[in-house]
Amino acid sequence: MRIGLDLKPGDDTALVARGEALFTRGDIRARADDLSAAITERGVSRVLVRSDDSALILEAIDACDRAGADLFIAHTTIAQDRIDAICAEHGIGLVLNGERDWRSATPSPSESRIYMMTSGTTGMPKVAAHSLQSLLAKAKAGVKRRPDQGGRWVLTYQPTGFAGIQVSLTAALWGGLLITPAERTMSGFYHVSRHWNGTHISGTPTFWRSFLMVADPAQLSLQQITLGGEAADQPTLDRIRKAFPDTRVTHTYASTEAGVVYAVHDGLEGFPAAWLEAAPSGVALRIKDGFLQIKTPNMMSGYLSAASQPLLDDGWLATADLVELAGDRVKVLGRDDNTINVGGSKVYPLPVEALILKQDGVIEARVYGQPNPVTGALVAADVVLEDGADEKAARKAILIACREALPAYSVPRSLNFVDKIAVSAANKKG
Amino acid sequence: MTEDQIYAAIVEIISQTLDDKGLDVPEITPETEVLGDELGIDSLDLATLVSELEKKIGFDPFAKGFIEFKTVGELTKLYVR
Numbered sequence: 001m002r003i004g005l006d007l008k009p010g011d012d013t014a015l016v017a018r019g020e021a022l023f024t025r026g027d028i029r030a031r032a033d034d035l036s037a038a039i040t041e042r043g044v045s046r047v048l049v050r051s052d053d054s055a056l057i058l059e060a061i062d063a064c065d066r067a068g069a070d071l072f073i074a075h076t077t078i079a080q081d082r083i084d085a086i087c088a089e090h091g092i093g094l095v096l097n098g099e100r101d102w103r104s105a106t107p108s109p110s111e112s113r114i115y116m117m118t119s120g121t122t123g124m125p126k127v128a129a130h131s132l133q134s135l136l137a138k139a140k141a142g143v144k145r146r147p148d149q150g151g152r153w154v155l156t157y158q159p160t161g162f163a164g165i166q167v168s169l170t171a172a173l174w175g176g177l178l179i180t181p182a183e184r185t186m187s188g189f190y191h192v193s194r195h196w197n198g199t200h201i202s203g204t205p206t207f208w209r210s211f212l213m214v215a216d217p218a219q220l221s222l223q224q225i226t227l228g229g230e231a232a233d234q235p236t237l238d239r240i241r242k243a244f245p246d247t248r249v250t251h252t253y254a255s256t257e258a259g260v261v262y263a264v265h266d267g268l269e270g271f272p273a274a275w276l277e278a279a280p281s282g283v284a285l286r287i288k289d290g291f292l293q294i295k296t297p298n299m300m301s302g303y304l305s306a307a308s309q310p311l312l313d314d315g316w317l318a319t320a321d322l323v324e325l326a327g328d329r330v331k332v333l334g335r336d337d338n339t340i341n342v343g344g345s346k347v348y349p350l351p352v353e354a355l356i357l358k359q360d361g362v363i364e365a366r367v368y369g370q371p372n373p374v375t376g377a378l379v380a381a382d383v384v385l386e387d388g389a390d391e392k393a394a395r396k397a398i399l400i401a402c403r404e405a406l407p408a409y410s411v412p413r414s415l416n417f418v419d420k421i422a423v424s425a426a427n428k429k430g
Numbered sequence: 431m432t433e434d435q436i437y438a439a440i441v442e443i444i445s446q447t448l449d450d451k452g453l454d455v456p457e458i459t460p461e462t463e464v465l466g467d468e469l470g471i472d473s474l475d476l477a478t479l480v481s482e483l484e485k486k487i488g489f490d491p492f493a494k495g496f497i498e499f500k501t502v503g504e505l506t507k508l509y510v511r
Contacts, residue, residue, distance in 0.1 A: 185472055186465045209496050210473040214465045235495035343473055373492035374477035413478040414485075 004136070005062045005172050007032065013175060016055040017196045019182030023055045028062065031055075035063035035096075042102065044093030045110040048072040050083060051097050052159045054168050054180050060096055061114070061169075065132055070110040074117055075160045077407045078125055086125070090115075116162055138259050139169040141281070148200065148224060152177040154193050156203035156211075157344075163228055163254065167202055176200075186214045194219050202226035205236045206343030206375045217243045226263075227251040229344030230376055231321075231332040234269045241267055253332070258296045258317055261285070270323075270331035286316070291336070292323045340369035340377050342409040347379055352412065355405055356381060359397045361389030366421045370414055380414040382421055391417050431487055437506045443482050444502070447475050460503030483509060 007015070007029035016023040039047060047069050049060040057073065064071040072092060074083060087095065093105040112132050117125040153171045155178055157164035171178040179196045181188035189211060193201065198220065203211065205227050225240055225247050232251035240249055249267055254260040261283055264271050271285075279285050284295040293316045311317055320337040323330050340347040349367035356365040364384040369377035385394055395415055402411040431439070437460070444464075445455045453470045456462075464479075465471055471479075484490040491497060491508040499505050 185470070187467045206473055210465055210476065212498060213500055214463065233495075239496070239498065343477070370481065372477045372481055373490070373496045374473055374480055378474075378477050378481055408472075408474055413474075414481060 004065055005058065005169075007062055007172070009033070014177050015172060016058065017177060017179045017192065018053070018055065019180075019192065020195065028055055028059050031059045032062035032066070035059060035100075036067040038100070039063060039067040039069050039094065042093065043107055044069060044102075044105070045107040046070045046072065046090055046092045046105065047094045047096065048074055048083065048087060048092045049096040050074040050076060050078065050160075052076050052184075053098075054155060054159045054164075054178055056096060056098070057159060057165070058168060058172055058178075061132065065112050068110060068112055070113045070115065071132075072115040072117070072127070073160050073165065074125075075158065078117065082125065086127070090127075114165070116160075116165065134259075135165065135169055136173060139166060139173050149174045150176050151200040151224065152179055152196055152198045153200045153202070154179045154189060154198040156189055156201060156207050157229070162259075163202070166254075166260070186210050190215045197221055200224045200226070202228060204229035204344030205232050206230065208240055209236055209374060212239060212243055215243075220244075222247045225249045228254055228260075230341055231334065232269055237267055237269060255294075255317075255319065258294055261294050261296055268329065270326075270329045273325055273328045273330050276325075276330065284316075285330075287323055287325065287330070288318075290322050290324075292319045292321045292330075292332070293317065294319060338368075340367075340379055342369075342377055342379060343375035345407070345409040347410045349379075352379065352381070352402070352406065352410055355401055356383060356398050356412075359394065359401055361386050361394050362398070364421050367412065375409075378413040379410060380416070381412040382416050382418045384418060384420060431509070433506060433510050436483075436487060436509045437502070439483065439486055440479070440502055440506055443479050444469065444471065447471065447479065451475075458502060460501060460506070462502045463500050464502060464505060466500075 007025045009026060009029050011025040011029065013025050014022050015025045015028055047060060047064050049057055049071065051057065060071055072086065072090065083095065087103055091105040091108045093103055095101040095103065114130045114132050114135060115127050116130065117127050151174065153167055153176055155164060155167050157167060168178055177196065179192050179198050181192045199222060201222060208227060222244055225244060228251065237249065248265065250263050250265050252260050252263045262271055262275065262279060275285055276287065282297045286293050295316050320335045322333040322336045324333055335341065338349050340349065352367045353365045356362055362383055363386055366382045368380055370380040372378045385391065398415060441458050444458060448455045448470060451470060456468050462468055464476060480492060487509050497508060499508060
């Protein structure tokens with residue numbers, strides 16, 4: 001059976017809270033009706049939304065679904081010229097970012113697909129295609145327990161990212177409330193969680209480590225705590241358990257390509273080794289050369305550009321996550337590629353190196369992850385300068401350039417000036 | 431480093447961070463909450479603060495895992511040996 005967001009006209013059930021403002025299902029339905037009519041009238045087949053406003057994103061999802069249009073969901077950090085390039089490349093006829101920005105585009109065949117993107121701040125973002133039906137099916141299947149129906153979900157993830165969209169769809173599908181802060185700071189999250197009596201919070205381990213520093217657990221009425229985006233470590237799981245002894249704690253493993261692969265509820269890091277034989281929900285897991293490989297029923301429909309997780313010939317998805325079998329548990333050790341995971345946000349070193357190399361006096365640069373107790377890792381850079389170059393001036397120029405072009409989590413937090421950078425036999429730095 | 435010196439180093443780094451972000455630097459006391467409303471410090475800034483303190487003081491109290499603290503004063507105490 002075809003499922004949709006099922007927003008009914010005039011329904012005064014609250015759907016999105018932003019700061020202290022509230023939007024009902026009927027409000028969003030009315031706005032989506034208007035948008036859907038405009039899309040149909042103009043003959044637009046592809047729409048792009050670029051906003052952190054969850055009410056607008058849900059309006060766009062509902063409108064495009066009913067108008068049969070494809071929807072591209074873009075992060076607000078993607079620069080305008082790249083948005084223009086994406087629109088031209090994919091025949092997008094409408095950009096929503098608070099206003100309706102109509103563009104001339106040749107209509108292309110559309111099937112209510114949802115396209116999500118990587119951050120792409122220093123290159124063209126990668127675009128992954130999902131069918132709304134499969135996203136909704138996943139959101140529907142993700143809620144098995146009655147207390148989760150009608151939950152009040154605090155949205156801590158980026159509203160335009162895969163995890164953010166999953167939480168938004170889950171709240172919408174199950175008659176719940178999606179709680180978003182006026183300001184995305186720890187006290188902002190704590191304030192709205194208390195104000196709207198949040199029952200469900202899903203966030204990265206980094207989010208939780210920071211949230212516990214501002215939150216008084218007794219002031220919250222949480223029923224479900226979920227950790228995702230990074231491997232959940234035992235100390236963080238233990239701290240959450242101590243702060244919220246009566247709340248269900250779950251950690252998940254998900255990827256843009258495969259969606260949520262598994263969810264663990266026993267408060268222990270990793271997952272049970274028995275799942276290598278039989279994992280829940282039709283998922284299959286195996287370890288190949290130390291790497292986790294996965295197979296799920298709800299694989300995404302395909303990438304428009306190169307995938308970050310290659311699909312193998314036998315239908316398995318190869319991840320870059322190194323795992324270790326330890327007794328009856330499989331533990332996730334971390335990623336064995338160059339990606340740096342800063343509090344759940346992925347940073348690719350190459351574009352950051354390229355940006356540093358553009359600065360005056362810089363002859364070589366290596367960007368890498370430095371372990372950090374708060375965010376798991378921070379971006380660090382080793383930089384070689386020309387003889388006689390002014391270190392202080394170079395530091396300033398590099399930081400200014402990075403802060404202008406990159407999201408905050410990608411900016412090197414530690415800059416070291418060195419005489420040379422070691423190059424391995426394979427001509428790889430570091 | 432003495433407790434006073436560590437405290438001064440923390441205040442200096444926080445002030446510099448806020449200044450870099452173009453935010454006003456309020457009066458910081460030992461009771462100021464690091465991630466509280468008064469300061470515009472986020473997780474990333476906190477991660478950077480901890481990393482800079484390790485460089486400056488030469489040891490990392492979080493080496494064996496994160497330790498909970500709320501205020502600037504509590505953070506200072508973690509570095510006193």
